[in-house]
Amino acid sequence: MFRFDLQHECDGARRGVFHTPRGDVQTPGFMPVGTVGTVKGLTIDQVAATGADMILGNTYHLRLRPGHETVARLGGLHKMCGWDGPILTDSGGFQVFSLGALNRVTEHAATFRSHLDGAKIELTPEHSIEIQQALGSDVAMVLDHVIALPASATEVEDALARSIRWAKRCRDVADRPEQALFAIVQGGLDPVLRRQCATELASMPFEGYAVGGLSVGETPEEMYATAAITTEYLPPEKPRYLMGVGTPRDLLENIARGIDLFDCVMPTRNGRNALAFTDEGPIKLRNAVHREDTRPVMEDCVCLACRHSRGYLRHLFNANEMLGPILLSHHNLMYYGRLMREARAAIEAGQFSEFATMKLRGWGFEPM
Ligand SMILES: C=CCOC(=O)Nc1nc2cc3[nH]c(NC)nc3cc2c(=O)[nH]1
Ligand SMILES: [Zn+2]
Numbered sequence: 001m002f003r004f005d006l007q008h009e010c011d012g013a014r015r016g017v018f019h020t021p022r023g024d025v026q027t028p029g030f031m032p033v034g035t036v037g038t039v040k041g042l043t044i045d046q047v048a049a050t051g052a053d054m055i056l057g058n059t060y061h062l063r064l065r066p067g068h069e070t071v072a073r074l075g076g077l078h079k080m081c082g083w084d085g086p087i088l089t090d091s092g093g094f095q096v097f098s099l100g101a102l103n104r105v106t107e108h109a110a111t112f113r114s115h116l117d118g119a120k121i122e123l124t125p126e127h128s129i130e131i132q133q134a135l136g137s138d139v140a141m142v143l144d145h146v147i148a149l150p151a152s153a154t155e156v157e158d159a160l161a162r163s164i165r166w167a168k169r170c171r172d173v174a175d176r177p178e179q180a181l182f183a184i185v186q187g188g189l190d191p192v193l194r195r196q197c198a199t200e201l202a203s204m205p206f207e208g209y210a211v212g213g214l215s216v217g218e219t220p221e222e223m224y225a226t227a228a229i230t231t232e233y234l235p236p237e238k239p240r241y242l243m244g245v246g247t248p249r250d251l252l253e254n255i256a257r258g259i260d261l262f263d264c265v266m267p268t269r270n271g272r273n274a275l276a277f278t279d280e281g282p283i284k285l286r287n288a289v290h291r292e293d294t295r296p297v298m299e300d301c302v303c304l305a306c307r308h309s310r311g312y313l314r315h316l317f318n319a320n321e322m323l324g325p326i327l328l329s330h331h332n333l334m335y336y337g338r339l340m341r342e343a344r345a346a347i348e349a350g351q352f353s354e355f356a357t358m359k360l361r362g363w364g365f366e367p368m
Contacts, residue, residue, distance in 0.1 A: 051337030
């Protein structure tokens, strides 16, 4: 059902294929975020055109609206959205701790109030798996206890230990061979705790391993160092997924540290806010400097935005037209998709560090 083929390694980076019942996921790969069953502003065909193999759905949001039973009655997430490739759903762990008005966390559950209507919801590991089974995703995530940084060593250790106990409870009820279950490594920024957590989870049977607890306000250097220490203790024959990451720089720096999969709202959220990613760094298209610029965002880009001028895109944003956010979201996802494709080719050619150095310098960074 699920198999990860590690094909090439180069300069710390890995090139592989994650085989799933609904299709292959080329790695390193980027997953567009379809929070409530839509990658905001784009049709599912436009998302497919960006080169994405797998998209992400948020359990927390779909549980609240339209409700996981409703999604099931609409034929499940794939049928409802029209995406017949692989879908990964998160467990709601992060949203509950970052979005929901969290009431309390006990050993039994994370109980929170809906940010929509204040309804009280008890999210247990078992209920999280039940929701993801109803959604019918191909990859489910364990429910983990995510804590906000900065946190005391005791808080980090307690959340880590609970996350491991919850991972076991998820594993016990995630019994469908057609749905993979990924564990999530916590441990804050502490190398010893990260090694402990990764080693403990690696001793249990999961189809993949996510690196959690990052991209929550730490510095890039802290993120890269923690990702590196975590992947060191994860099984090389399983995919590694760094959640909520990141900028183009973050993607390349973490690929060099053994990460295979990423998800982030950055390309779509920034696209909706007139920020376009380019090989010379991001540009803000509301700026007057673009007013009469006849050039596309990027000369050799085949996305829906780059058939127009920067001047036109600036005009659309200034006029608050719907089309601006749609076009730029498409460009940014195309940019991320192409960056992943180029990274995979560079690893195959044994040239990853040269590729990464060239890209990083274009964005104004030196390799870490
Ligand atoms: C989607 C994956 C499924 O993961 C969970 O349900 N739990 C979980 N999600 C996270 C999401 C994150 N986004 C960021 N930054 C934007 N950091 C994150 C960290 C976590 C985490 O530690 N756990
Ligand atoms: Zn473009």
